[in-house]
Amino acid sequence: MSGIDTLPPLREVIAAHDLSARKSLGQNFLLDLNLTAKIARVAGDLAGSDVLEVGPGPGGLTRGLLAEGARRVLAIEKDTRCLAALSDIAEAYPGRVEVINADALELDATQHLNAPIKVVSNLPYNVGTELLIRWLTPPTWPPFWQSLTLMFQREVAERIVAQPGSKAYGRLAVLAQWRAEAKIALSLPPEAFTPPPKVSSAVVHLTALPQPRFETDQRVLEHVVAKAFNQRRKMLRAALKGLAPDIEDRLIAAGIKPTDRAETVGLEQFCALARGMESPL
Incomplete structure (x- = not known):
């Protein structure tokens, strides 16, 4: 019998360790092990992969990942209250779980993982977007991960x-789709969580592309896109006027009308504009 069958139900684990979810940590726990296994399956075949999980909480998704055959799970948990419950899981799966008590924003997880690597997490809401952007914008590409299977608020998933x-x-959208295939794989209502959040959630699956869709410098693209969407109601000739005195000419050279707004400009055009910002016309 596998370890997941001998461990107690998650409600009992939470009660035993007094693990009420904390809003300050962005916690909303998934207690249905059938559901956590379903999320794990979205990531595909895990048998030959190390899996990075951020914010495992009491370990519902951790148990799902292990039951679905993950070679090894690195669980990074900031909340010390959860460590005992995660330790119980590690004991049930000898050699397949490493738990690190740390802030995922401050830890270099790659030092604890062996390729191939997949990231599967019910991310704490308060750090989810920042972690995603970090994973999408490493100094070199391809990244350390093959795929990202991440739970977000539905609004973030749609973005x-x-x-x-x-x-x-x-x-x-621009940063994610420039370097990855992205799709919403699963939707979850608030009542799937304890405590129920005020919004619906969704699982996004991103697969790293071997190389970006269009050639351009990452830092320049990030800067151009940030400026463009920071004032998304403005025409681009106004929103980007601080980037170059001849910004209208550069927009036209990239196939963009100076009167366009950021939300109408496609990924290929943004990449063309970023390339155009790197050299004089």
């Missing part, structure tokens, strides 16, 4: 997969 012309389209 990741949004297309030009939609209200959700913005910086996050």
Whole structure:
């Protein structure tokens, strides 16, 4: 019998360790092990991969990842209250779980992982977007990860997969889709969590591309896109006027009308503009 069958139900684990979710840590726990296993399956075959999990809490998703055959799980948990519950899981799966009590924003997890690596996490809401951007913008590409399977608020998930012309389209969509295939794989209602959040959630699956879709300098692209969407209601000739005195000419050279607004500009055009910012016309 596998370890997941001998461990107690998550509600009992939470009660035994007094693990009430803390809003200050962005915690909302998934207690349905059928659901956590379903999320783990979204990541594909885990048998030959190390899995990075950020914010495992009492370990519901951790147990799902192990049950679905993850070679090894590195669980990074900031909340010391959860460590005893995670230790119980590690004992049930000898040699397959490493738990580190740390802030994921401050830890270099790659030092504890062996390729191939997949990231699967029900991310704490208060750090989810920042972690995603870090994983999408490493100094070199391809990144350390093959895929990201991440739980977000539904609104954030929609921003990741949004297309030009939609209200959700913005910086996050450009950065995600420049270097990865992104799709919403699963939707979850508030009642799936304890405590229920005020919003729905969704699992986004991102697969790293071997190389970015269009050639350009990452830092320049980030800067251009941030400026463009910071004042998204303005025409681009106004929103980007601080980047170059001849910004209208550079927009035209990239195939963008100076009167366009950021939300109408596609990824290829943003990359062309970023390339155009690197050299004089």
